[in-house]
Amino acid sequence: DEADSSEQTCTWSDRHNCGGVYRDANLKEMQVNLVGREPESFFAYVHPDISTFYNKTEGSMAITETKFNGMMGKFVNMAATPITIYWKSHDPRQEPVYISQIEAYGAAGTATYPGHVFLVTPLGDSSIVLHEFQVVKGNSLYIYDPIGSLKEAQKTLPSPELERYKLQYDNLAFNNLYEQFTGRQWLALYGRKEAPRYYMWPAESFGQVHTVVTKETHLLELPSDDRFEKMIPLNCHDPELREALQQYKGSEETLILNMTVVSVAPRVFEIKNFLSPAEVQHVLEVALGMKLSQSTTKAGSVGQERTDDATRTSKNSWLSRHRSPIIDSIIRRSADLLQMDEALFRRRNKDEEYLVPETKIPISERLQLVHYDVGQQYTPHHDFSIPSTKHGQPSRFATILFYLNDVQSGGETSFPRWMNGEKKDILRVAPEVGKAVLFYNQLPDGNYDERSQHAALPVGKGEKWLTNLWVWDPHM
Numbered sequence: 182d183e184a185d186s187s188e189q190t191c192t193w194s195d196r197h198n199c200g201g202v203y204r205d206a207n208l209k210e211m212q213v214n215l216v217g218r219e220p221e222s223f224f225a226y227v228h229p230d231i232s233t234f235y236n237k238t239e240g241s242m243a244i245t246e247t248k249f250n251g252m253m254g255k256f257v258n259m260a261a262t263p264i265t266i267y268w269k270s271h272d273p274r275q276e277p278v279y280i281s282q283i284e285a286y287g288a289a290g291t292a293t294y295p296g297h298v299f300l301v302t303p304l305g306d307s308s309i310v311l312h313e314f315q316v317v318k319g320n321s322l323y324i325y326d327p328i329g330s331l332k333e334a335q336k337t338l339p340s341p342e343l344e345r346y347k348l349q350y351d352n353l354a355f356n357n358l359y360e361q362f363t364g365r366q367w368l369a370l371y372g373r374k375e376a377p378r379y380y381m382w383p384a385e386s387f388g389q390v391h392t393v394v395t396k397e398t399h400l401l402e403l404p405s406d407d408r409f410e411k412m413i414p415l416n417c418h419d420p421e422l423r424e425a426l427q428q429y430k431g432s433e434e435t436l437i438l439n440m441t442v443v444s445v446a447p448r449v450f451e452i453k454n455f456l457s458p459a460e461v462q463h464v465l466e467v468a469l470g471m472k473l474s475q476s477t478t479k480a481g482s483v484g485q486e487r488t489d490d491a492t493r494t495s496k497n498s499w500l501s502r503h504r505s506p507i508i509d510s511i512i513r514r515s516a517d518l519l520q521m522d523e524a525l526f527r528r529r530n531k532d533e534e535y536l537v538p539e540t541k542i543p544i545s546e547r548l549q550l551v552h553y554d555v556g557q558q559y560t561p562h563h564d565f566s567i568p569s570t571k572h573g574q575p576s577r578f579a580t581i582l583f584y585l586n587d588v589q590s591g592g593e594t595s596f597p598r599w600m601n602g603e604k605k606d607i608l609r610v611a612p613e614v615g616k617a618v619l620f621y622n623q624l625p626d627g628n629y630d631e632r633s634q635h636a637a638l639p640v641g642k643g644e645k646w647l648t649n650l651w652v653w654d655p656h657m
C-alpha cells in the first residue's frame with residue numbers, strides 16, 4: 182500500500198535509530214519493469230537544477246558545456262567467446278593499440294573521445310576485425326552482439342550462458358529506463374541496488390562548507406630520528422605508540438576541518454591545511470627513502486597493470502599506514518573526513534568483522550606517492566573501473582589527493598567535465614602544500630560518475646609532489 186512505499190528517511194548519523202532509511206536528497210524513485218523480472222523500485226540519482234548550484238531560483242540558469250569533450254567508453258561483449266578491444270589510430274601506419282580483453286558476456290571501459298575508432302577482434306588477434314565502433318559524443322555504451330537478440334539467444338544458448346547473456350541484456354534494458362529518467366547512461370551493472378553503502382557528503386552549491394571534527398589533531402613537530410626508529414615497526418592499535426605521538430601534537434583535543442565544495446557534479450571538496458607542515462615533511466621523508474618506480478595505470482577492468490608512458494608520465498611509490506604512526510594518524514583523519522571507521526582501512530579483528538562481512542582486507546589502497554617533473558602529467562581518466570560480470574563490481578568509490586608542495590606553475594588537478602552555468606573552461610584545483618581534495622567516483626545510486634573524470638595538468642615550473650588515497654566500495 183501507499184504508506185509502505187514511502188519509507189521514512191533518516192539522517193546518516195541517526196539512521197540506525199530512526200526506524201527508516203538514509204537516502205541522499207537527490208535520489209528519486211523510478212519504476213523498473215523488465216521482461217521476465219518482478220517489477221521493482223530503484224532510487225536513481227537525478228541532478229538538481231543548475232541554478233541551485235549557485236543558490237539561485239530554479240530555472241534561472243542553463244548548463245554551460247565545457248570545451249572538453251573526453252568521455253568514458255564502455256564496451257560490452259554479448260558474444261559467447263572472449264574478445265580483445267584495440268584502439269585504431271587515425272594514422273593508418275600505426276599499429277592498433279591494445280586496450281582490453283573482455284570475457285564472454287563481460288564488459289570493460291576506457292577513457293576516449295568522439296571520433297575514436299575501436300576494433301573488436303578475437304582474443305589477442307588484431308588481424309581479424311569482427312566489428313568496428315566509432316565513438317559518438319554523448320554515447321558511452323558500445324555493444325558487440327553477434328547473437329543479435331534475446332529470442333536468438335534463447336534458441337541457441339545453453340542455460341548458464343543464456344543467464345549471462347540475459348544479465349547484460351537486462352542491464353541494457355535498465356539503462357534505457359535509467360537514461361530516460363536521469364539523462365545519464367548506466368555504466369555499472371544492474372542488480373547493485375544498495376550501493377554505495379558508505380556516506381557521501383552532499384554538494385549542493387559552490388562554496389558550501391561542511392565541517393568535520395576529528396581527534397586526529399595535527400602533528401606540530403617531528404620526533405627525532407632516534408625516537409622515530411623506536412616507534413617502528415608499528416602495530417597501529419598499540420595505545421603506547423599512539424600516546425607517544427601525542428607529545429608531538431598540540432594541546433587541543435580536536436581539529437576542525439573545513440570542506441569547501443568546489444564542484445557539485447562531480448562532488449569535489451577542498452580541505453585546506455588537512456596536513457600540517459610537519460606531516461608533509463614526514464610523508465616526503467619516508468617516501469624519499471624509498472625507490473620510486475614507474476607509475477602504472479589500470480588497463481581496463483581485466484586487472485592486469487601496465488606501464489603507460491603516454492598517459493602517465495609521473496613516478497610513484499606506495500606508503501602503508503603501518504610504516505609510521507604519523508602516516509597512521511593521517512589515515513585515521515582521512516577516515517573521519519569520509520565518516521568511515523578507520524578499521525575499514527586495515528585488516529580487521531574478529532570483533533570488527535561485522536563492519537564489512539564481505540572481505541577481511543583493507544578497503545583502501547596504501548597511500549600512493551606521486552612525483553611530477555616539469556612537463557609531466559596524467560591525462561584525463563576515471564579512477565573507477567567498469568565491472569565485467571562474474572567478478573562482481575567492487576570499485577574505487579572515493580579519491581583523496583593530498584598536495585605536498587606548492588607548484589610554481591601548472592600541475593593543477595583538473596575536472597574538465599564539471600557541471601556549471603558560467604564557464605566553458607575546465608575546473609582547475611591548484612596544488613597547495615597541506616591541502617586535500619576529496620572527490621567521489623560514484624553517484625549515490627551506485628552508478629559510476631562519468632563527470633568524475635579528472636587529470637593532472639602538466640607542471641609548468643618547479644615540481645609536484647602528491648600522495649593519494651583510494652577508497653573502495655567492496656559491496657556488490
Ligand SMILES: O=C(O)CCC(=O)C(=O)O
Pocket residue numbers: 551559564582592593594595635636637638647649
Ligand atoms: O596528480 C593529480 O593531481 C591527480 C592524480 C590522479 O588523478 C591519480 O593519481 O589518479
Ligand SMILES: [Fe+2]
Pocket residue numbers: 562563564635
Ligand atoms: Fe586519478
